[in-house]
Amino acid sequence: MKTSLRTFIKHTAKDFRNQSVNPPVVRASTIIFKSLQEIEKTEKRYLKDPKSGNFNYGRQGTTTTYALQKILQEMEECYKVYLTPTGFGAVFLAVLSIVKPGDEILVTDSVYSPTRLLVQDYLKKFNITSKFYDPKNLNDLKNQITNKTKLIFVENPGSNTFEFQDLRKIISLAKKNKIYTAIDNTWGTPYLIKPIKLGFDMSIVSATKYYSGHSDVMGGSLAINKKVFKLVESANRVTGLRLSPDDAYLILRGIRTLDVRMDKHHINALKIAKFLSKQKKVINVFYPYKKGSKNYQMWKKYYSGASGLMGLKIKSKNKNSVKSFVNSLKLFGYGYSWGGFESLALYQNKKQLGARQFTNLKKNEHIVRLHIGLEDSKDIINDLKQALKKIK
Ligand SMILES: *Cc1c(COP(=O)(O)O)cnc(C)c1O
Numbered sequence: 001m002k003t004s005l006r007t008f009i010k011h012t013a014k015d016f017r018n019q020s021v022n023p024p025v026v027r028a029s030t031i032i033f034k035s036l037q038e039i040e041k042t043e044k045r046y047l048k049d050p051k052s053g054n055f056n057y058g059r060q061g062t063t064t065t066y067a068l069q070k071i072l073q074e075m076e077e078c079y080k081v082y083l084t085p086t087g088f089g090a091v092f093l094a095v096l097s098i099v100k101p102g103d104e105i106l107v108t109d110s111v112y113s114p115t116r117l118l119v120q121d122y123l124k125k126f127n128i129t130s131k132f133y134d135p136k137n138l139n140d141l142k143n144q145i146t147n148k149t150k151l152i153f154v155e156n157p158g159s160n161t162f163e164f165q166d167l168r169k170i171i172s173l174a175k176k177n178k179i180y181t182a183i184d185n186t187w188g189t190p191y192l193i194k195p196i197k198l199g200f201d202m203s204i205v206s207a208t209k210y211y212s213g214h215s216d217v218m219g220g221s222l223a224i225n226k227k228v229f230k231l232v233e234s235a236n237r238v239t240g241l242r243l244s245p246d247d248a249y250l251i252l253r254g255i256r257t258l259d260v261r262m263d264k265h266h267i268n269a270l271k272i273a274k275f276l277s278k279q280k281k282v283i284n285v286f287y288p289y290k291k292g293s294k295n296y297q298m299w300k301k302y303y304s305g306a307s308g309l310m311g312l313k314i315k316s317k318n319k320n321s322v323k324s325f326v327n328s329l330k331l332f333g334y335g336y337s338w339g340g341f342e343s344l345a346l347y348q349n350k351k352q353l354g355a356r357q358f359t360n361l362k363k364n365e366h367i368v369r370l371h372i373g374l375e376d377s378k379d380i381i382n383d384l385k386q387a388l389k390k391i392k
Pocket residue numbers: 086087088089091112155159184186187206207208209218219220337
């Protein structure tokens with residue numbers, strides 16, 4: 001029976017169901033076979049159907065990792081999903097699968113900062129050049145394409161400033177120039193947008209965030225189409241980046257409620273974005289809430305909903321008072337990462353944003369990142385209300 005995604009993520013992996021609702025955690029290095037012929041058969045089956053769960057060694061996964069892989073392959077509507085021990089591992093695998101010495105990569109300027117470090121600094125060692133394009137200006141991307149451009153790396157929306165780009169236009173530009181495309185889809189997840197279906201070659205999600213949803217495990221996924229399969233498969237074989245069965249189990253447990261949590265994150269974040277947009281000191285709310293704005297239109301065009309992460313631009317001559325606003329929040333934790341059930345806040349210092357070329361943050365402007373959790377939105381608003389008084 002064909003069911004909706006909501007039903008699917010509750011019911012899949014039941015092939016593995018014996019005595020328990022969820023699949024058991026199968027930990028293994030050696031996989032035991034009944035005969036030598038069985039080993040050969042398994043290897044042949046995998047080569048014929050790389051999406052299948054035919055494993056012959058722990059590094060290829062076990063039935064537990066496969067249960068998660070199977071859900072994600074279905075959600076992403078893609079050729080295959082690779083699981084990595086962190087979200088950043090999936091970024092690494094995607095990029096390193098594609099590039100070789102002499103190539104150029106075009107990356108959105110609003111990219112997650114470790115990704116910037118990878119492409120801008122680390123890849124220099126291999127004579128790979130990275131260039132950053134303005135996510136607000138497709139022409140800038142177009143103008144920077146050369147015959148050496150091998151990969152366009154998009155993150156949508158961008159970290160901290162949350163620009164939404166015209167994804168279909170980027171894909172067609174890339175196809176016209178025979179360039180591979182990758183997108184970091186951690187903010188939206190395939191619950192809200194399906195990048196491979198849209199035409200991207202690769203799509204990355206940090207499973208640490210919304211898939212897990214409980215801030216207690218790390219993981220990543222790289223979904224791909226058939227076009228890049230050989231490249232990714234051969235890189236994957238030599239990187240040794242593997243998600244453990246225990247972590248896969250926790251992520252699988254989180255993903256059962258992905259839809260319910262995401263819907264609620266959206267409801268809460270929208271209320272908070274609207275509240276914050278009315279505050280005098282808040283000059284910009286980076287969240288798709290304002291109908292008619294360009295960001296809203298681009299979001300609406302591609303996404304069926306929104307998650308809980310947003311940015312605020314605050315204007316104040318007194319930087320410490322902005323920090324004091326963040327420090328006075330009582331329901332928000334201060335720390336990295338996001339996507340869990342709980343609210344989080346961070347002051348983003350200029351150093352973190354400093355490597356960027358197109359942010360244009362003025363002298364008295366500050367960026368605060370909020371992750372809106374699943375608490376009662378009235379409580380979150382009351383908390384923000386009392387803390388906002390600190391901004392001078
Ligand atoms: C967190 C994050 C990552 C990396 O994920 P980890 O699981 O922390 O390694 C990659 N991209 C984006 C956009 C992220 O927010």
